[in-house]
Structures are given as C-alpha cells and as structure tokens.
Amino acid sequence: MRRALKYIGGGLLGAGLSTLVIGGNAFAEDVDPVTTLSQSTNLLWVVIGAILVIFMQAGFALVETGFTQKKNAAHVMTSNFAIFGLGFVAFLFVGFPLAFGAFDTSAYFGAGGAAMDTEPLLGSGDWAFLYKGWDHLSGAATPALLGFFLYMVAFMDTVATIPTGSMAERWKWNSFVVWGLFAGALYYPLFAAWTWGGGWLASMGRSLDLGNGYVDFAGSGVVHAVGGVAALAGAIVLGPRIGKYGADGKPRAIPGHNLPMALTGCFILLFGWFGFNAASTFAASDIQFATVATNTAIAGAFGAVTAMFYITKRTGKPDPSMQVNGMLAGLVAVTAPCAFISPWAAAVIGLVAAIIVIEAVFFIEKKGIDDPVGAIAVHGIGGTFGVLALGLFANGQYGAGWNLTVEADGETPRAITGLFYGETGQFIAQLIGAVVIWTVILGVAFAFFTIQNKLTKGGIRVTEQMEIEGVDAHEMGVPAYQD
C-alpha cells in the first residue's frame, strides 16, 4: 500500500480530478470506463515517452561520433549502437528486478501495475537497497508492467552510453562489451534502486525528515550524474589519447571529424529529451507534463544561447561544439527539477548550467583527463548541478506528498520546496544524493574499470599502433567511410 503510493505524489495530489479518480481506482473494486480510459492513455504516454528516449541513442551516437576522429568513426558509432542491446539484455534479466522489483504503477495504469514483489531483496522498510521479481519475463507480464519496463530500460541505456564518449577512440571493443553488460545488470540499478525504486535515499523524507527525501524527477542524478561519474572513472583509467597533450603538457585540440553530424545528434537529443522528462509524469492525466516539457525547452534554449555568447567571449569564436555542450548542459540540469520549478527558474538553470559546464570542460582538460566529447562535464557536472538546483528552486507547487511524506500533523502531504523558498531539508536531501553519487557510485565505477583493466590481457586500452592507425581498421575490420 505504501509502495503503491510511492513516487506518485504528483499524480495523486497535484493533477486535478481525473487523477484523483485514478488514485482512487488503484484500490477500488469496480473500475469505471473513464478511469480505464484514463489509465490506458497514461500507459500510452509512457510508451510514447519510451520510444522518444530510445531514439536518443541515435543522438548520443551522432554527437560522439561527430566529435571524434574519422579513423575511429565506425568504432565510436558502433559502440553507441551495440550498447543499446548489451545494456538492454542485462537489464531485462538482472537490472530491472534489482531496481524496480517493488515499484507499483497501479495508481497510473490500474491493477496491472502492481509491484512484482513488495519485499526488498536487500534491506527493509525505509532502508531498502535492492529489490527482486521476474514476472516481466513470463506470460504473466501485464501491459502496464511491460510498458513501465520499456520506459525504464531506455533510461538505463542512456547511462550505459555516456562513457562511450569520454572513453572514445582508445577503448578495446571487448572491454566495452563487458561494461555494457555490467552497466545494465548492476551499475545503473544500484543508485536507481535507492531513489526511483523506493530505496533508502527516496525514503529520507520519512526516515530522516529531510524534505520529501531525495527527489529527481527525470534523472539529472539517477541517469546523467551516474553516467557522468562512470565516464570520469573510465577516462582516468584509460588515460588521454596519444597527442592530446603536447610535450609542454598543454592540452592540444583534436577537432571532431564531422560537426554537422554532431549537431544533428544534438537536435535528436533535444527531441528525445521531451520523452525523457515530460513522460516522467507517468500520466497523461497529470497535465504537469506540459509544464515539464516547456521548462525543458526553456533550459535547453538558454543553455545553447548562453554557451554561444560565453564561448565567443572566452575564445573569440562561437565554437559549435560548445553550443552543443551548452544546450545539453541546460537539458541535463533541468531534468531533475523540471516539474517543480517556475519557467523563469528553468531559464536561470539553463544559463548557469551552460557556464558551469564550459568551465568544467576546461578544468577537466587542464587536469589531464581527456574527454573527447565533454561527457564528464555535461552529464557529471551538469547533472549534479541539476540535483542541487531542485533543492534551490523547487517552488512547492507540485509533488506534494512525493515519496509518501507528510507534515508533522501526519495529514498534510509535504510539498517539495527549495532553499530559495525557505526549506533546507530538501536541499540537504539533494546534497546527500549528490555526495553518494560522487563517492559510492564513482567508487563502484572506478573499481570496475581498474579491476577490468588489471584482469584484461594488455589492459582495456588498445595498443599504441591501433590508436595511431585508428581503431576502425583494427577492431571493426572495415573503415567508417569508403571513397
């Protein structure tokens, strides 16, 4: 019952009549036609959202390939393609149960959305760490359960594909394959279970009286920051590309081989992002999806424009690659707060995110970490800023009761309110989430790549000759382009 209500404060208390009907229905005996129709429309919205997020894989592939060198284009592109299936398979069998085994969507989709298994696999009550359940593989799988799975698997794949950018042009194919399976089976599910799955971080509102607990509407933290720290760990373990740093130790530019390709990818990401954020209401009957979509667009637009002016001021020219990073910075940062903030705040978040991310790109490069596409800055730093931004800008108008939190009176649902609106608890909850990502999760990623590097004969990096001649010739057996 409590789980049935988890993560639906918005739907339940913030979205007007029809959703109340839904909320009601999840426990009602007889289901009326309106409720059924509302639930099927909700499920449709989530499936459409999933389709859009899955298409983002193409966006990542094009951005990363466009920003890297011609001699490695087939390798980068294909790794972004293969990751979809690799992460998917691992998530289907292992990751999904661990993260969402106890997730109940019946409030959105009706009875079919019941949790697979309400008992955690690890932990209990407000301190759950992992879950279980395999109904989704059998004939017993309901459309609601499968639709929810599809949406969640798409988010996982985003995490899995982020390191392919920072580790591009020098990563062994076989080592990459292992990462893909690990990301889907364990890496992503960990933090996801603790937050969206209903675990201990989501429960901090009740257990530690910290606002509504860790809140992350569509994943600035759960998806982007988690992917970003993996990108960081991987880039460190691999080391910089040959020629990235001059004899003087100064970073040298290695321009991408196809900017139109990269910009096309960014357009696709913007397109898919609406599914990523807006469909996270899990309900078409929760019209907040419109606010979410618009806040998303505002942050992306402000991120792109800010980056254009800022980089021109900083280096003299409107570097297209930085405009791409700027838009993505805005989109990544607004992903957590998008449902809880006012439009003006979305603009501010996009503006600030672009500047932070551009400076982060410079800083990371100066530190000797080579990230060909800026994945660490965009997803890691931008995502972390987004997690905190929610704790600052949340205006208390949406998501009351989120994560089953109530005020002292035990009656009034607790509103999601940020520092700028006078609440400190929520910000602390967000801060804790961010710290966990940059310690525990980064640690897991770093350990994985380090151990894999040790265990793999010759390490996870290609040989110097392969790197110089291009990994396509050596690992793909066919060049990306033929004259």
Next chain:
Amino acid sequence: MRRALKYIGGGLLGAGLSTLVIGGNAFAEDVDPVTTLSQSTNLLWVVIGAILVIFMQAGFALVETGFTQKKNAAHVMTSNFAIFGLGFVAFLFVGFPLAFGAFDTSAYFGAGGAAMDTEPLLGSGDWAFLYKGWDHLSGAATPALLGFFLYMVAFMDTVATIPTGSMAERWKWNSFVVWGLFAGALYYPLFAAWTWGGGWLASMGRSLDLGNGYVDFAGSGVVHAVGGVAALAGAIVLGPRIGKYGADGKPRAIPGHNLPMALTGCFILLFGWFGFNAASTFAASDIQFATVATNTAIAGAFGAVTAMFYITKRTGKPDPSMQVNGMLAGLVAVTAPCAFISPWAAAVIGLVAAIIVIEAVFFIEKKGIDDPVGAIAVHGIGGTFGVLALGLFANGQYGAGWNLTVEADGETPRAITGLFYGETGQFIAQLIGAVVIWTVILGVAFAFFTIQNKLTKGGIRVTEQMEIEGVDAHEMGVPAYQD
C-alpha cells in the same frame, strides 16, 4: 468570452460530441471527469505536436547544409542550430505576449487556458494589433498556458530559420544573431498577432463581412510566407554569392555538398510537419486531426512526384534537390487549407504547388537573386499559394463559426467556403492577407536588413576573402569536416 471562442470554431462546432462537451466546459461550473480527461488528452496532443515541430529544426538544418558548400557547412549548420535558442529567448520575453497575450485555450484545455490579458496592447475590438501578458514566466503559469507557448514558440522558430537558407554562405555570424533575436521578438509576432492572435485580419469576417476573416490553419502564410519574404529581403540585401553569376550574367550552378544530408533533412521535415499541421486542431477530441494529417501527406507526396516528373521533363534529369523542393512545396501549400479541403483537393494543391515553386526557383534566379536552397520559392511563393488555395478549395465542411463569425441571422455559424464552392468573401480575405505579407511584412523585413546593413561596420555580408576561403575557417574557427 468572445475571445474564449476565437479560433476554435472547428473544435467547438465542427467536431462532434466530445468537443461540445469541452466547449461547454470552458464556461461550466463543475468539471466532470470525462471533460477533464478530454482536456488533458488535448493538451498532450498539442505538446506532442510541439515536440515534432521543434524537431523540424533539424530538418531545416540538414536541408540547408546539404544544399550548400562544404567550406561553409559548419556555419550553415550552426546558424540553424543557434536560431532555435535565439528566437526562443526573444519570443519568451517579448514575442509571445505581443502575439498571443489574449489567446484563450480554455475551450481545449479547460480553465487553465484562460487568456493572460484580454485587453490588446495596441488597438481594440475588431481592430487589435498587439497584445500583452507575462503570466507564462511566473509560477502562476498553468500547464495549459505553457503547453500552448511551447507549440507557438516552435512555429516562430520555423520563421526565424527560413532566411538562414537564402542568406547562407555569405552572412556574418553576428548579423545573423541579431536577426534571430529580432525574428522572435518582433518580426514573427507582428503578423501572428493580426491573425492567430485574434487581430484585425482574423476579424475581417465580422468587421468587413469577408467570410470567416483571414484563415490559415497551420501557417502557409503566418509561418511560411512570412518567413519566405524575410528570406527574399535578406537575399536581396546580401546580393548573390561570388561566382553565382557568370560574366555573361547567366546563373551558374553551385551544387550542394551533400545531397543525402539534404534528403534526410526533407524526411525529417515531412515527419515533423504532421505535428505542425495535425496538432493545430489543438484537440485530440477534434478528430479532424486525422483528415489534416492525411491531406498533408497527400500534398507532400503529390508535390514530390510532380516535381520529379516535371524537372525531368524540364532539364532532363530527376534532380534530387528539386524533388526535395517539390515535396516541401506541397507541404507548405497545404498547411493553410489542410483542415478545410477534400483529399482530392490536397492532391491538386500538391501538384500545382510543385510546378509553381520550381518555376519560381528559375524565375528568382533569373532575376539575379541568389537563394542557395530555394527558400524564397518554397516558403514565400508556396506559402502564398497555400493561403489563396484555402480561399479556392475550402469545402465548407469544417471550421464553421471560425473567428466567431455568424451568418446574417446572427445564429448560424458561418462555414469556411472557397471560391470553387461559390463564396467570394473568404477568398478576398485570403487575398488581403497575402497582400499584407507581400507589402507590410516584406517591407518590415527589408527595412530591417537594410538598416542593419547600414549600421553594421562593413555591412552584414562577410568579406570577399572570407567568402572565397569559406566562412567556417573565418567565423567558426573550426572546419565542418576533418580528415
């Protein structure tokens, strides 16, 4: 109240039961679940439409970049990318209020759709010219208002990006940036306010008894022709590219550097166009969206096929670039009438549009105006043809009462009927709209570029050397492609 009914004749009187329920609700006291659900589904459809239209930016970027030269590819691509944010920011703060401050969507989305401010900023009654209102920036912004904004901002960006095609390969980046802001803040909002916003052109049905006043379902005029005349003005002020015209004054071909890229862009435009046209019903409960979508596809298909046969006959080969222009011609032309015509008429419109546009490409080029991508012909001429086509082919079956028009009896809602169905008033209204675009709006665009050219040190055109060596090297600092 009157405004509440503006531009919703279709939804209100043309779309069967459920919409009547909606119509009813906008003024009803108690809102029943079915109505609420219907309204949330309507809002969902508009948001999905907005997402599709935003994705069209990628289509424009690819078509324009593919049709231009390799040495300028980064510049053309990036301008199409940056315009999204530039126009967006300007429209958010200035343009949207001016054009749609008094637009009421409550008939579609419920109470949340109330107009920001029913009093015009300029003019009054049937002679309103500009509006105002800034609720959309504050916490008071309803999902309905924000969803509507998102859809509208996407249309604006289409207008803003059209001149980047005709002015490509010789336009200074900084001058382009100014245009982007101007287009979003003032240029687009002007004609939009007079028509969709509820201004004097939309009111001609009441004020001058001309049919239902100026009607433009999804923007052959409001978006495409308005963008097209700006493309014309800009191309004239810039002058033709070096080498476009031989010593003999004859136009020389400058083939695009990547046709597959251009065709991919056209596919994306076709895809997004369904959001552009079909979601303009503003309601999923108004099933006319299906007729609109199909008429759109029919016109695009006939445009492409006609162009293929026509250009083969005209110049001997099935020039791919003309097939692209042909499909776009059909799509642009059907955009205004798509909801009011029979399928056979959509076919005729697509066929005629393709021929008109191809001849227009030749004519414009002969006149010494250099338009690398054919934007003036496709959007300017094709769009104008679409505006008039509505006045010819409207079959009187949909949109009765549009723009709050009633017959003499003051009871019967007036049907939107074209010349071929015996009504002259509507055609005259369309004609007036077209004339206004080609005089007032073209004048505004021409004045803007001329004055900017005067005020800008060295003018808005790059130097001869920059143009010869390619603007990428000089303005972007990085080439589009690296070997």
Next chain:
Amino acid sequence: MRRALKYIGGGLLGAGLSTLVIGGNAFAEDVDPVTTLSQSTNLLWVVIGAILVIFMQAGFALVETGFTQKKNAAHVMTSNFAIFGLGFVAFLFVGFPLAFGAFDTSAYFGAGGAAMDTEPLLGSGDWAFLYKGWDHLSGAATPALLGFFLYMVAFMDTVATIPTGSMAERWKWNSFVVWGLFAGALYYPLFAAWTWGGGWLASMGRSLDLGNGYVDFAGSGVVHAVGGVAALAGAIVLGPRIGKYGADGKPRAIPGHNLPMALTGCFILLFGWFGFNAASTFAASDIQFATVATNTAIAGAFGAVTAMFYITKRTGKPDPSMQVNGMLAGLVAVTAPCAFISPWAAAVIGLVAAIIVIEAVFFIEKKGIDDPVGAIAVHGIGGTFGVLALGLFANGQYGAGWNLTVEADGETPRAITGLFYGETGQFIAQLIGAVVIWTVILGVAFAFFTIQNKLTKGGIRVTEQMEIEGVDAHEMGVPAYQD
C-alpha cells in the same frame, strides 16, 4: 456486420472494459462521451503510428545508402525518397480500395470507420480476393477513414522501398519509377487483401478450420516477406554488380561508403518500428500496445546482440553492418507475433532471427545473388520466420476471436495458439501464408521484373559504363557529394 468485426478480435475481446464499450458502440444508437473520447484517442494513436512508420522511409534510405558505394549515393538515396510519393499516389487511387475497400474500423473509431463497400470486387464470402471503394478521395471521407488510410499507405511504402536495397547501384531510374507505381497499385495490395483486408487467407479459420486463419499482427509476412521476395526477384533479374564476384566465382566484398549513415538509419528504423507494431492495436484503449512495444524492443535488442557475438565468432570482427542486419532481423521477425507472445519468446525470436538472417546473407551471396544491403535475408527470410514463429509461440492470451473465429460450440471465441502451446491449426495457417508468399507473390514479382526487363529498351539495368563510373553522374546529373 461480420466484416465490422473482422481483424478486431483483439480490440473487441482482448482489451478490457473500455474497448468493450467501443465494440458495443459501433452498433449502438446513442454514443456516450466516454466512448467518443476513447475513439478519438484510438484514432490519435493510429495517426501517431502512421507518422512513425512514414519516418521509417528515412531509415531505409540511410541504411541502403550507407551500405552502398559513394558513386551511387545520390541515386540510392533519391530512389528511397521518390518511392514514398510514387507508391503513395498509386495506392491512393488503386491499391487502397483493392486491399481495404471492405475494411471496417468502426469498432475502433466509431461510425466514421464504416467500410467503403462491403462487397468484394473479386470473390465472395470466405473466398474474397479483392475489394473496392473510393470514398476516401471525396469530401465524404471521414477522419476515421483517412486516418486508417494514412496508416496503411505507410505500410505499403515499406514494401515498395525494400527492393531498392537489393537492386541498388545498377537499377535504371525509369525502371525503378515503374516499380514504384506497380508496388503501390497492385503488388502490395494483392497479399494485403487476402490477409488484412479480410480475404481468403484471413478466413481460413472459418473456411478450413485452421486456427484463426492467417494471422500477422503488423506484417512480418504482409509487409516484410512480401517486400523481401520482390527484392529477391529484382536482384535475380538484374544480376550481380560488376566486380561482386571474382574470376574464381567467389564473392568479393564491396564495403558500404558510410557506416555511420547506415547505423543512423537503423536507429531511425527501430524508432519507427514502435509505430509499425504497437499502433497496430488500432486502439489506445487496447493496452496490449504496451506489450507489443516491449516485445518489439526485446526482439530488436536480442537480434543486435546475437548478431554481434555471432559474426565475431564467424568472421573475427564485430562487423557493424551485420549488427544492423541482426537488429533488423529481430524486429522483422517479431512483427507478426509481437502481440501474441510472452517476453521470453520475443527474446528467443530475436536471437534465432539474427542467426538465420546472417546465414541467409552468406547463403544468398554464395548462390550468386548480389544484395548490397541484405534486404532479401532480413525482410524475406526474417519475415517468413516471423510468420511461422507466430504459429509456434502464440500463447493463446490475446486475440481471441480474431478473424471472427469461434470454437465448435459456436460461442467461445477461438484463441490464437501456437504449436508450442498445443495447437497445430494456427501453424498450418501460417505455413500456408508463407508458401503463398514464396510461390504466388514471388511469382508475381518475378514476372513483373522479367517482363519489364524484356519490354524496356536495353533492359532495366544501367549500362556497364554507367555502372563503372557510377549511376549518380549519369542518371542524377549531380554527385551525392561535392568537395
């Protein structure tokens, strides 16, 4: 009445309350708001599905162009572009009536979905072969009819575009144009009429007591296998490309000119496939669309992953082009059974399909048939496997009463059940469908290309010189790429 129920078993009996309401409504006198709303949402889902399927044209274009040579890129790309319009025009006037003239969608979309003409053009009762009706062109066309047309025309275009892959790089433009018209007017409609249209193959459940008759949820057979056998016939008539086979008769590799382009195309196909399969419920109120979408993704993911490991084992490297074929193999194969199987079965089908298709590519090539993109293997073999897979894995949980079949008692609707679940009738029905495709339909395609080859001066293949120098220079008059 019987027709009114054709092909809607799923919607009618398998999809819970709200659809029952629909089912009821199609014949009810007074229509209640909930039903109307449900029907408009159903129509919206089908239109969105159509938009996604139409976008797949871009995917096919990019995959085929990326897999072929640079000197032919404009030709391959443009043929994939032109086919959309060519097939469309022919289908609008001729093909649609022949295939779907008697198709009734009122159970999904309400009264407007009534069949154009319930009398077959050829045949009668359970032995109907072709239909008729032209309402869809006139002002009498209802949104329901037009929405349905849009979805169906998109499927036709998929069939029409498949041979452009196997026949690429040596096919005369004019001969291709004739194929496009033939495919839309007659080739696709034939088998479509016999199955989806309600013809004799769909009726085998009643006429020959074979399960529910031939069942093909979204077209592994009706679309892919039918397109695949045409691809085979065309490739045989054209013969292999110059240089494809060495003096020793051994096949030589002719690597594609742009792999990133091909992979991008595959991503787009995956994206569009969700519209292809999931919207085939014809109803948002039939939540099975979620199961369909997820099964589709599962099969695609397993196809891609299997192909990656299998080709690496087979030839030493993770050939990107085979990973593309592998994902497509999974998607094609699951298209027929996706609504009737459990998730684990979708995984098995994707896995098996990938291996079968890869081996088929090798086999076809060894047989001296040159298919530059693997269209015959993916669509022909993969599609046929999908048709049979339904007869094996259908779990009897969805689609009861499909094709108006009932058990002996004449009361209980007959469930769609496969061999592995103890029923042989359904498998035999599928087998008959497959045999018809590989005999009658392949025969029609082969006859068409052979006769056209005879009647065309110089045959349907370009001259040796054109092929050597590239068809772009000779047939398009402009190269795909300019430096």
Next chain:
Amino acid sequence: MKLITAIIKPFKVDDVKDALKAAGVVGMTVSEVRGFGRQGGHTETYRGAEYTVDFIPKVKLELVVDDAVVDQVLETLTTAAGTGKIGDGKVWVTSVDRLVRIRTREEGPAAI
C-alpha cells in the same frame, strides 16, 4: 633510376596493380587526381542552372624503377591500363638522381 608517372582510369587501378606486381614491381604510390584533356568534360544541370564538369576523376601512379626495367614496366602498364577509349591517360618517365629507403637508409636501386 627512373620515376614512371602514369595517369589512368580509376577502375583500372586493380588490374594495373596486379599486372605490375606480376611483372615484378614491388612498390608504387597512388593518388586520386582529376584530369582535363581530349576526353573533355560534360555539362550538367542543377536546379535549372548549368555547370560544366571539366575535370574527370583519374588515378595517378608513381613508381621508381631501375633503368633496366623501364621498357618492360611501360609495356605492362600501358597494356593493363588501356581500354582503347579516349581518356585512357598518359605515362611519363623522368630521371631520379637519388633514392633512399627511410627505414634502412639504403640508397639507389637497392632502395627500390
């Protein structure tokens, strides 16, 4: 030693390479070039406007060979590259003063 430079039709590259290999040539360098000559170009129309393609894609071969084998190499090359159609290309021979193999610093014929 002599440097033999040949301009041939692109699709002939493999035949020529195989023929020269068979004739004992152990190394050569090729590059994409565009040629203008008797074969002439052609005029195309794009978006209604004409443009002339004066230069036709060709491939350039460069081989440094020992004086002794020049005739034989020329013979092999012209035979393999010829189609008898206009545009087959040219071969010219120039004198090489010195040749060095970078890897070994070997000089003269030994470096070939």
Next chain:
Amino acid sequence: MKLITAIIKPFKVDDVKDALKAAGVVGMTVSEVRGFGRQGGHTETYRGAEYTVDFIPKVKLELVVDDAVVDQVLETLTTAAGTGKIGDGKVWVTSVDRLVRIRTREEGPAAI
C-alpha cells in the same frame, strides 16, 4: 618535353585552366594538396584548446608540354594564378625523358 608543376590557390583553378586552354594547352592533371610556406598557418581554438593549422589548402597542376611552349605556358600560368598576395604558390619545371599515350601508344610530343 618538360613537366610543369604548379602549386596555386584553389579558387584560381578555373581561371588558370581557362587561360591555359586559351593558350593551347590540351591536357593537364590537377590534385588537392596542402602547402606550408611563407604564408604561414593560423592558430585556432576548439573546445578551449589551441591547435595550429600549418598547412593551407592548395591545388597542384601537372602539365607535360613541349619544350617550345614552356616559356609561354609559364607566362600564362603565373599571370592567371597571381593575386600578388603571399601564398600565390610556385611553379617548377623538370625534364621528361619519355611520354606515352596509353590509348594509342604514341610517344613523345605526339602523345601530349
């Protein structure tokens, strides 16, 4: 016979070709090259890091001509290719021992 090799600015190719045509040159071969010289390169910034573009796009022309016309061709070529700005390029002349037209096996000046 002589081989005239010229390195010129890309946008001058058409002018030079037309001038040479007018001067009676019936054939030549061109290729894309990148040059390094007095003109020097330039430094660009990409993602905050600098990189130097040392090589500038140029076009290389190769013409085998009869000794008699060398001076005139050089004159025509330098005039047509010149802008007076640094980076205009170089022309050099080397001796050709033999020239063969593949199609006809014609040798010497006749093969030009």
Next chain:
Amino acid sequence: MKLITAIIKPFKVDDVKDALKAAGVVGMTVSEVRGFGRQGGHTETYRGAEYTVDFIPKVKLELVVDDAVVDQVLETLTTAAGTGKIGDGKVWVTSVDRLVRIRTREEGPAAI
C-alpha cells in the same frame, strides 16, 4: 635545384615538418597518397566476404630545395620519418630546371 619527394607514414607528418622547419626549410607541399610495397596490405571480411586492402595510407612530401642543402634535408627527413619498421617509406631526388614564385616572378633559388 632539386625536388625532394618523400613518401612517409601519415602520423609522422608533424614531426617531419617540425624537423625540416628547424633545419631551415621554408616551404613544402604535402598530399594524401596510398602506397603499395613490402609492408603489404591485409585481408578483411565484410558481410562474410573477403577483401584485400593492398594500399596503405601514406603522405607525400614535395620540397624544392637548393642543391647545397639536399644532403642535410635528406638526413633530417629520414631521421624524422624513420620508425625502423617496415613501411617507413622512400625519398627520391630529381632535378628541377626552373622554379618560379608566382607572386613575384622571382626565379631560381630566390624563389624557394
């Protein structure tokens, strides 16, 4: 004057350029070429069918230099371009009869 033509490994271009610059070379022209030689090619499989890559990407350098500096330039070049591995490439020297700087019409060594 001499024309020094070198075929080297692509990734060595920057080193060689810097070395030559340091050695006083003020100009050169480079182009992408593909080479066939002892290094041999490799066989790949695409869609199950084999294909041989006979030609390996190389870069060609052309420098016209004064006779006096030929040895030194050769020395610098071979040192900078060498990896000791097969496929390092060749350098050959041919005589240049005339050299003209287009911009100034200067002739001979002055034009270098």
